[in-house]
Amino acid sequence: MNDIVLLGSTGSIGTQTLDVCRAHNIRVRALSANSSTELLERQAREFRPEYVAIADDKYFNDIKARLADTDIKVLSGIDGLRELAALKCGRVVNAVVGMVGLLPTLSAIEAGNDVALANKETLVAGGKLVTDAVKRHGVRLLPIDSEHSAIFQCLMGAGENRFSKIILTASGGPFYGKTRGELANVAKEQALKHPNWIMGAKITIDSATLMNKGLELIEAVWLFGAEPEQIEIVVQRQSIIHSAVEFEDGAVIAQLGSVDMRMPIQLALTYPKRLPCPAKKLSLFDVGELTFGRADEETFTCLAAARKAIAMGGNAPCIVNCANEAAVSLFLHDEIKFLEIGETVNAALSEVHYTKDPSLDDILETQAAAENYVLGRRFR
Ligand code: MG
Numbered sequence: 001m002n003d004i005v006l007l008g009s010t011g012s013i014g015t016q017t018l019d020v021c022r023a024h025n026i027r028v029r030a031l032s033a034n035s036s037t038e039l040l041e042r043q044a045r046e047f048r049p050e051y052v053a054i055a056d057d058k059y060f061n062d063i064k065a066r067l068a069d070t071d072i073k074v075l076s077g078i079d080g081l082r083e084l085a086a087l088k089c090g091r092v093v094n095a096v097v098g099m100v101g102l103l104p105t106l107s108a109i110e111a112g113n114d115v116a117l118a119n120k121e122t123l124v125a126g127g128k129l130v131t132d133a134v135k136r137h138g139v140r141l142l143p144i145d146s147e148h149s150a151i152f153q154c155l156m157g158a159g160e161n162r163f164s165k166i167i168l169t170a171s172g173g174p175f176y177g178k179t180r181g182e183l184a185n186v187a188k189e190q191a192l193k194h195p196n197w198i199m200g201a202k203i204t205i206d207s208a209t210l211m212n213k214g215l216e217l218i219e220a221v222w223l224f225g226a227e228p229e230q231i232e233i234v235v236q237r238q239s240i241i242h243s244a245v246e247f248e249d250g251a252v253i254a255q256l257g258s259v260d261m262r263m264p265i266q267l268a269l270t271y272p273k274r275l276p277c278p279a280k281k282l283s284l285f286d287v288g289e290l291t292f293g294r295a296d297e298e299t300f301t302c303l304a305a306a307r308k309a310i311a312m313g314g315n316a317p318c319i320v321n322c323a324n325e326a327a328v329s330l331f332l333h334d335e336i337k338f339l340e341i342g343e344t345v346n347a348a349l350s351e352v353h354y355t356k357d358p359s360l361d362d363i364l365e366t367q368a369a370a371e372n373y374v375l376g377r378r379f380r
Pocket of ligand 1: 145146147216
């Protein structure tokens with residue numbers, strides 16, 4: 001079995017990754033968190049990694065003091081995360097939230113590690129850089145996102161056969177079927193209630209705006225070498241069909257399962273092996289019926305922005321991703337309204353400087369430019 005480095009261990013994906021490690025005695029060589037020192041300490045005492053890192057430097061002294069009686073080495077900041085990602089191990093699980101995951105992903109790949117990727121923002125913002133590095137270093141990217149894990153599984157037996165279409169399913173989020181008028185004044189508490197999945201705040205808001213599906217569309221383009229037009233988004237309200245693939249002959253292969261992230265997480269850790277999983281087994285009798293619908297891109301303009309960005313290519317997906325991160329943060333701090341997230345993202349896409357073939361520096365500059373644009377726009 002692989003040993004792992006786990007970046008983002010205190011979040012929703014991180015804690016579920018540790019459930020899987022517990023179930024299969026997977027050795028955890030390093031853990032990192034952004035700021036949750038109390039939980040990180042508890043995890044460190046249970047899993048006894050060689051290293052922990054805290055992304056936010058402010059908390060370095062706190063975590064260092066908490067682990068003073070152990071021989072665990074404590075690092076901090078983005079350099080700390082990069083150092084952990086570069087430890088020679090079986091797989092690096094990247095479950096950090098947001099663009100901050102990009103550099104550690106690149107460090108992991110350059111060190112020759114496979115990456116189990118839950119951090120979709122890094123592939124969205126740095127898709128070409130990341131996939132080029134993967135090819136150069138001959139490592140594997142194993143998707144953790146349930147949809148991409150599903151697509152990956154649908155292709156596991158495909159051999160040389162290419163797909164003709166990817167059917168990317170979406171739950172539709174808490175506001176499916178609502179009009180712009182109905183969404184004008186929704187409170188953050190309503191947006192934070194996802195019908196099927198319990199997840200972190202950022203991705204839950206992204207699910208409510210459908211930006212999550214937009215990011216996943218871009219992620220699928222890079223992971224599977226798909227053309228954007230080959231990806232069809234289908235609202236599957238029950239989140240039982242996690243995604244599907246259509247082949248040239250019209251055959252559609254879908255992956256179904258209960259709503260439990262431990263299944264895709266575990267496969268990313270144990271691939272190509274399938275092992276018993278702590279997740280509940282699916283009963284189709286309990287599900288009863290499966291429904292399908294279209295996503296409304298006129299109401300959910302974030303999804304339209306993501307589609308436009310991947311068609312533009314270059315740094316456009318990075319602009320959309322970073323503008324969205326900044327806008328979601330403003331929404332969570334009650335500084336802008338729900339519909340303004342989409343307005344902000346679309347405005348950033350037309351205003352922030354476009355580059356066709358961005359380097360890593362260009363991507364990092366784009367990040368700063370998109371954030372500054374969003375913060376500046378708020379005061380106009
Ligand atoms: Mg997903």
